[in-house]
Amino acid sequence: xxxxxxxxxxxxxxxxxxxxxxxxxxxxxxxxxxxxxxxxxxxxxxxxxxxxxxxxxxxxxxxxxxxxxxxxxxxxxxxxxxxxxxxxxxxxxxxxxxxxxxxxxxxxxxxxxxxxxxxxxxxxxxxxxxxxxxxxxxxxxxxxxxxxxxxxxxxxxxxxxxxxxx
Numbered sequence: 001x002x003x004x005x006x007x008x009x010x011x012x013x014x015x016x017x018x019x020x021x022x023x024x025x026x027x028x029x030x031x032x033x034x035x036x037x038x039x040x041x042x043x044x045x046x047x048x049x050x051x052x053x054x055x056x057x058x059x060x061x062x063x064x065x066x067x068x069x070x071x072x073x074x075x076x077x078x079x080x081x082x083x084x085x086x087x088x089x090x091x092x093x094x095x096x097x098x099x100x101x102x103x104x105x106x107x108x109x110x111x112x113x114x115x116x117x118x119x120x121x122x123x124x125x126x127x128x129x130x131x132x133x134x135x136x137x138x139x140x141x142x143x144x145x146x147x148x149x150x151x152x153x154x155x156x157x158x159x160x161x162x163x164x165x166x
């Protein structure tokens with residue numbers, strides 16, 4: 001941020017849209033804990049990188065495979081359900097950063113199982129990843145990927161989550 005004040009909880013409007021029922025969903029993945037992940041991601045990114053927004057409105061939409069596949073096809077021309085998509089709308093005239101993060105719960109569950117990770121840790125990692133995309137981070141080349149992954153690892157450590165890239 002341009003000034004030296006920290007980004008606070010009051011500056012984040014977090015909207016959760018859970019579109020599916022997941023019978024085995026961890027209790028720790030509730031609205032409060034998910035909001036905390038987004039807030040801490042914003043705070044830690046802004047400690048290291050300047051940005052021009054004063055508030056943020058982040059919508060997290062948890063979807064099924066069909067919706068994730070449809071969105072991935074429509075916006076990325078890839079015909080499969082992906083784990084996370086971020087729609088970053090930039091900063092508006094009121095200096096509010098706006099973004100939608102879409103996470104496909106069935107894909108996240110499958111990946112967590114295949115990678116021998118806890119569902120909670122993998123979901124939180126993808127939420128951090130999506131939040132950093134909302135801030136403009138990307139991983140299209142090696143330098144960008146290194147910067148983004150390093151920040152993800154640092155943020156996840158704040159939540160006692162191990163490096164997901166090992």
